[in-house]
Amino acid sequence: MTPLSARSRRAVAIPAGMALAAALAVLPGSASAAPADGGAETTARTAAEGESLSYVVNVRPGKGTSARVGKAIARAGGTVVQAYDKIGVIVVHATDPGFAERIRGVKGVQSAGATRTAPLPSAATTDVGAPQELTPRQMKAAEAEAEEDEDPLQPLQWDLPAIKADRAHEVSLGSDKVTVAVIDTGVDDTHPDLAPNFDREASVNCVAGKPDTSDGAWRPGEGESPHGTHVAGEIAAAKNGVGVTGVAPGVKVSGIKVSTVDGWFYTEAVVCGFMWAAEHGVEVTNNSYYVDPWMFNCTNDPDQKALVEALTRATRYAERKGAVNVAAAGNSNFDLASDSIIDNSSPNDSTPVERDIDPSVCPDIPTQLPGVVTVSSTGAKGLKSSFSNYGKGVIDIAAPGGDSTAYQPPEAPATSGLILGPLPGDRYGYMAGTSMASPHVAGVAALIKSTHPWAPPAVVKALLKAQADRKSCDDPYDINGDGEADAVCEGGRYGNGFYGAGLTDALDAVKR
8 A cells, every 4th residue: 555645644534435524734834955865954934035934942931031032033033922931932923034044043942833824814725625514314214223332423422432431331430639731733622412511611723833722712713623613522522412422421621722824733722732741630531633834843954853842841840740642643654663764745835845863863743742642543454544653663553543444444333344423513424543542542541540530641651551551563464355464563572563552442541
């Protein structure tokens, strides 16, 4: 099987006649393209003189250094948008295309880089796909199959019994003292399946790189992606006799909007998102996206290096403040443990340049950042999803993310191999991708935190792995049945490239 294109990490085209399923994953952002060999030489930016670009400037944490560098930023023609003094990251706008190079020479600046190759505002969006919306007839049929203790659409959720979440709910629904932050495209908190569990205090709009706390700023606008709403429902849709049931239907969920109207996730917004989560007592963050515009950020490129550094600081800070950070592995069927991957879609906000990269030098972020729980996707038959990235030593754990119904059909009464969840406007629909796998693990992490409220992130992560159901490699892995291996799994039952420690287990999370 040929790996999906880089852009497919935004939208997974499920084969065999299935609808496009929006499925964001995890990757990087910067402003100058590395050449085809992944080296440090950069290409010219697309922003012309006079057009504004966004930058991150990394300094020693603390107000003193930040203030001194802030004066130098002003002298260099930059405007400070937000200074995150606790991690030493400053968000800056500047019109001089040479701003980053100039500011790197300032005393106290450790790294600096543009977060995009297109000027502000961002370039036109790519198609992020569309969910397969549930019809009234399908909803009525599902309701007829529902048991007395099930929400009406739960019979279509094959993913819940796959991780024993249905049995876990007989023991515990999770604690309302635990909040999972959905760092994503925005969450529709007015949806009847989300309103009961929504945490407004932990919600915000971070698109500009600084918090916007105006009422409803965390919601997706008209025509924007439903992705974040779907993800939030997978985690914490209330068990309230309406629609679907989340993995942890008793915990709280918040919306941290970090994507632009055009659907871009830039570094300054994501840094803001992690910092907001950290400062508002969030126990788990879910990250089903990649940071634009680079699929992989090469640390031998000065711009991309700065973006990796800024996001590493932000994720580490969030973990120090008590958050477990969970991220999707991506949808390109790439082996993230290999030493050579062809990235032909970066930068995706201007003109892509083909690069042969080594992911150990050019990590996929945030999924390959230190301490982040990296999640691969499985289908209804429990096999690695056809699109899911993998890699021994990279994948921590697996969870249901869906797959083509033709490849992995579910057992009745479920009818689709994709994942069902809420959509804005009181609707429901199917989506697929590692984007849908990650929230299952985030939900289980929330159940673990509910069971062990004093457990720090390191213990929650250890329990996620220890409680996972072991899965051996599939050999050979021929998901489309054409007689050729579509990916190669390395490792044993207790740790391999397809499933990491195994399939996440919700029942053990509430019993052990």
